[in-house]
Amino acid sequence: MNAATVAGGSFGGLTEQYCTFWVDDLYFGVPVDGVQEVLRHQPMTPVPQASEAVRGLINLRGQIVTAVDLRVRLGLPPRADDALPMNVIVRNRGEVVSLLVDDIGDVIDTSGHGGSELEAPPTNMPPQVQQVVLGVRPLDESILLVLDADKAVDVSAAPESVNG
């Protein structure tokens, strides 16, 4: 229960293993040691009057977990009505938060790809996305955006209802 706080964003260049997922057509990764688990879609209780990005509350084995929709957080178009989001459960500053994503990828090891340093996010990405991206890591077939979980779960900075 009292798992050590692993701030998703506070790693150096040391973490090489990423839990990956897709939001819209963006390929994201969070360091594996910040991820508690990955779950398929869970029933949610909506929280009226809460920030748009908060989709609801999940009962995770008795613990109440806030679900933050990354699509809303990133200012991306909403997912199709019949598409159920998946949950990437991350530990953040002593709390457990669920990131709602479109699809889950593999856990990848990036140690074979170039140096251990992340590249800065390209400046022509939308600011809403740049804001929560710690850095990018070009892989052979895709570009991994390393998510700053700290910023991602801070919904006070989320765009207000871009797509109404």
Add this chain to the structure above:
Amino acid sequence: MDDDAEIIAEFLVESHENLDQLDRDLVELEQHPGSRELLSSIFRTIHTIKGTSGFLAFGRLERLTHVGETLLSQLRDGEKAMTPPIAEALLRMVDTVRALLDVIERTGKDEDESVEVAPVAAVIEALLAGVEPEAEVPDELPAELPAELPDVLPVVLATPELALAGAGVTPGVSGNGALPTAPPDSQEQAVVVAPAVASYVAEAVPATGEPEPHPDPAEDAAERRTVVDSSVRVDVDLLDNLVQLVGELVLTRNQLLQRSEISDDVELVRASQRLDLVASELQESVMKTRMQPIGQVWAKMPRIVRDLSHQLGREVDLTMEGHETELDRSLLEALRGPLTHLVRNSLDHGIERPEDRLAAGKPRSGKLLLRAFHESGQVVVEITDDGKGIDPDKIAAVAIERGVVSREQIARLDTKEIVNLIFRPGFSTATEITNVSGRGVGMDVVRTNIERIGGSVDLQSEVGRSTTVRVRIPLTLAIIPALVVGEGAERYAIPQANLVELVRLEGEDLERSVERLAGAPVLRLRGKLLPLVSLSEALGGEPEQVEALTVVVLQSDDLRFGLCVSAVHDTQEIVVKPIGRQLKNLTMYAGATIMGDGRVALILDVAGIAASRRIEATENEVTEVRAVDEDAVALLVLEVAGGQRAALPLSAVARLEEFPRDRVERTGGSEVVQYRDGLLPLVRLAPAIGLPDSSFDSEQISVVVHERDDRAVGIVIDRVLDVIETSVITSQVGHRYGVTGSAVVQDRVTDLVDLEAVVARTGVGA
């Protein structure tokens, strides 16, 4: 006596822990003889034991630790250097202290002669005097043994070999005279040495055994667990974690039970019933681990009372009951302040000076009773004094003067409610500010603090006789009773502590009782206007038209309002869980919980909802209204005689009550009901003002209680229509016995009741 036993038990646990540390420190000290830090730590431990043993009158323990402490202080200050004899003496002292503690644990005293204190004390005293005792301390003997044994053992071992050799050799070499002499020699040696070893061993065993007069461990350990073994110090975080886990287990059990109820699998049903049982017991036990007796707060009271009574010139006998009453430790902490404040108040404002008491015909010294007990899942703490009590008239006067309530509101309050006004903010009756009370911490703070932990406080007082403050607190904060309501597809939990009543309005009632004032819905509820809040609108939904309305009347501090919900489910015990910081800025939620089906439900924060809908204390609103229209009179508009309207000044109305018709009894020619430990004479308003009486028709009778001095009269009416504030222009039309005249109120002719004449009919002196 119980107190002592408790203090001793605590002392023992603490001392044993300290002694274990002491042993380690002493041993380490031998390695690092100069360590100031170690010496200070050892000194502190012994000093603590000495202090407590003196306080508890353990004379022998005190004497021993005293000399030990003196020696230690000299070592610490560098007056003496650590030497092996000193270390030895200190270790012996620790052993003896331990032995004494065991004796205390068994007998409650330290007088058992089987533990000798004098020899150890003598050794230490000798060391203090600068005499290095000879190494004749029995403990040192075993240390000498190994030094001698190597010399002895080979001889002993050699003997059988030699004997064998001799035996084997003898027949063949009988002629050799040299060999036969050797075995007897060595055998003799062996015989001589063996007893020596035996005697060393024999001496050593009792010698080492003596300073440790533990009772036979085999015999004792089996029979009882000692104080030390039976308690363990546990990290509070760990306990909190356990409580949380058990909460989850209970929820999981609830889910399982729901499923198993509809299952055909007998084994599953049986297993889940067993799980149900075990989980309940587990929950209870885990909750108990966080429980602590209120005695911990009580323990401080005698001193507080003593100091205060000196300071204030009071004489007080303090009685405390229910030390063992347990409650959650976090609540206990939160309770400490308010209780102390209440005790202070009792001494300062309650109990009179001895001379005043004698003049009032009471014994010189006042009585202060603190009582704690469990009642229907709550802890009740009562603070009772037999002092001068609280005068409701004085309270009422002050309350009006300070603008805490208006005169009309006072009229609607009963004595108890008036007395409880002292818990309102901005109220303090202290005529002089003393050192004890009146330091800016009023009764409103006491109430706020108690309500913060989900408790309530009220006060009962008999003028000149006594005052009792009753504090009720839940056993624990983690699990609270709540009303579950529905809105849209979701459920919301409302803490029962905020719940006043449920009102359902349909059809005609709905139209008549709910009105909109400048768009704001209000409900007329028994003569009071209750602001209404729609839960769906508070949650950001659209206002909707409904046929029926379910109003949950809620109260938080001075706020009272009705929350309109679309469905009321049931009440249940819910486990309060925190919500993430993404939602912390939403004041309308107090947390979340998990329902029996596993879904999350939000817990509503009543004060937060009121704030979000800008509901303010109703009292304030009324005061403002009054300020606008100075000439207005508040009237209670009634219906009598099947449709006739009459009105009473609201200030004459103490309360509104309803009684079932069969509670009306007769005494002589009058009707009465039993009411608040007394009889309430009734007068039927219709005949009293010359109208036909129709109030017999219904099952319930509506009664306006009018109070004058200490007497009350019940005026039976058909029903209350309204409370209005208006300027009345009285017309003489309709003037007759019991009616001072008529007026147009809300566009209808209304009789103004002559209260004096009506009350006179009951024979109660008006």
